[in-house]
Amino acid sequence: MMSKVVIRAAAVAGAGGTLVAVFGLPWAWYGDRAVRLTEFPGWAWYVGAAVLLNVVTAWTIADPGRRGWLPLVAGGLGVVTIVAAVAVMTTYADVFLGPVVPAVRPSLGPGGPVAVLAGLAGLAAVAGSRYPQFSRSS
DSSP: OEEHHHHHHHHHHHHHHHHIIIIISOSEEETTEEEOGGGSTTHHHHHHHHHHHHHHHHHHHHOTTOOSHHHHHHHHHHHHHHHHHHHHHTTHHHHHOSSSOOSSOEEEOSHHHHHHHHHHHHHHHHHHHHSEEOOTTO
């Protein structure tokens, strides 16, 4: 069981991690060149799923009496968001490697792993909101 403070902190960490992953961190490195999320095929699927996850997570936490479909939707969106982040970040070599063999090998950047951790934080907040522990700090 999680306290309300921890649940909210997990939700904020998830939303903040999503923002940092989308706007601040490179998802791959090509030599010294940072490759942003928008250069990857399928990047919009991840962004759409992550935005929906954070909205539904906030709604789930704001309305803790809702025990029906909303936490299930949030959980499903969390899984979709994590799968989309993994699918996007595993295509980093495809962005560069076509018929030409490059002299510099691309490598994975921190954006993808941060996106996965942000999705996990959102899932933790939703799971914790199902059975909150009430304390004086709530």
